[in-house]
Amino acid sequence: MQREKILVTGANGQIGKVLVAALKKLFGNDNIIATDLRADNTYEGIFELLDATDSNTLSKLIMQYQITQIYHLAAVLSAKGETDPTGSWHINMSSTLNVLEAGRIFKLSKVFIPSSIAVFGQSAPKEGVPQSFYPEPATVYGIAKVAGENWGAYYFNKYGLDVRSLRYPGVIGYQSAPGGGTTDYAVDIFHKAIKEKHYTCFLDKGTRLPMIYMDDAIRATLKLMEAPSDQISIRTAYNLQALSFSPEELASEIQQYIGDFSVDYAPDFRQGIANGWPASIDDSIARQDWNWKPAYGLQSLVKDMLDHLIESPQLA
Numbered sequence: 001m002q003r004e005k006i007l008v009t010g011a012n013g014q015i016g017k018v019l020v021a022a023l024k025k026l027f028g029n030d031n032i033i034a035t036d037l038r039a040d041n042t043y044e045g046i047f048e049l050l051d052a053t054d055s056n057t058l059s060k061l062i063m064q065y066q067i068t069q070i071y072h073l074a075a076v077l078s079a080k081g082e083t084d085p086t087g088s089w090h091i092n093m094s095s096t097l098n099v100l101e102a103g104r105i106f107k108l109s110k111v112f113i114p115s116s117i118a119v120f121g122q123s124a125p126k127e128g129v130p131q132s133f134y135p136e137p138a139t140v141y142g143i144a145k146v147a148g149e150n151w152g153a154y155y156f157n158k159y160g161l162d163v164r165s166l167r168y169p170g171v172i173g174y175q176s177a178p179g180g181g182t183t184d185y186a187v188d189i190f191h192k193a194i195k196e197k198h199y200t201c202f203l204d205k206g207t208r209l210p211m212i213y214m215d216d217a218i219r220a221t222l223k224l225m226e227a228p229s230d231q232i233s234i235r236t237a238y239n240l241q242a243l244s245f246s247p248e249e250l251a252s253e254i255q256q257y258i259g260d261f262s263v264d265y266a267p268d269f270r271q272g273i274a275n276g277w278p279a280s281i282d283d284s285i286a287r288q289d290w291n292w293k294p295a296y297g298l299q300s301l302v303k304d305m306l307d308h309l310i311e312s313p314q315l316a
């Protein structure tokens with residue numbers, strides 16, 4: 001079997017931090033090369049500075065470490081993207097194309113480039129959006145994700161590059177902080193509940209969105225990447241659904257543990273982004289193709305988040 005050497009972009013990001021740790025467990029510390037724009041001094045392992053829009057440095061690192069796979073997590077998320085549409089388009093698209101080109105040129109064995117529920121817009125049904133529903137995103141982040149999905153399928157069909165992708169819902173975890181997303185409230189709320197017993201939410205109380213617990217998001221990613229190639233019927237990006245809730249539902253579950261926790265609602269421009277997204281998507285093809293099944297629902301997610309954040313105050 002080929003020994004895999006895996007490069008991760010955006011390794012200091014919300015998903016990157018946790019995924020890198022999971023990949024190290026699976027493939028060994030020396031086989032994971034974490035990269036990001038900035039160094040994280042607390043990180044133990046092989047780390048290289050990389051701006052993923054810089055294809056020369058990316059190629060240099062691939063040759064230096066004899067990389068066989070890339071997980072491309074670096075991206076400007078939905079809310080931040082709206083503050084600089086053309087700049088975000090450039091970062092998200094040029095980095096994606098650099099990774100795909102590197103995959104082709106260096107004949108990488110697999111490439112993972114995540115997509116998002118943000119590919120869907122107002123035209124999509126609110127509940128159970130089918131896998132093949134035509135994506136009409138309203139954010140520059142969503143537009144870049146749709147384009148990235150199609151470029152991934154193009155590299156698979158034209159060059160045989162084994163590109164795989166998931167449409168992640170909002171990801172919630174205690175291990176790391178999100179940044180620049182519309183679903184970030186669902187992580188912030190836990191920290192504020194513990195520290196201040198109060199949270200002002202930037203989305204309105206009834207805004208139901210698709211979400212996933214970090215453990216499930218990592219498990220889905222690794223399951224997808226481990227599946228035999230002939231089981232992958234979707235080469236754009238798989239719909240991935242775990243649970244859906246609104247800020248009010250999340251707050252009320254947190255109140256089961258922190259009775260004096262209160263929330264008020266001050267929707268900002270992110271409400272407009274959230275309004276364009278579905279509340280749930282249909283992931284039956286992921287369930288069929290590679291046995292996807294989430295483990296966490298709202299109650300178990302809230303309990304696990306609070307257990308970890310209260311137990312390890314340095315995380316809160």
Ligand code: SER
Nearest residue numbers: 077078116181182183
């Ligand atoms: N969680 C992301 C965001 O809010 C969606 O993929 O931007």
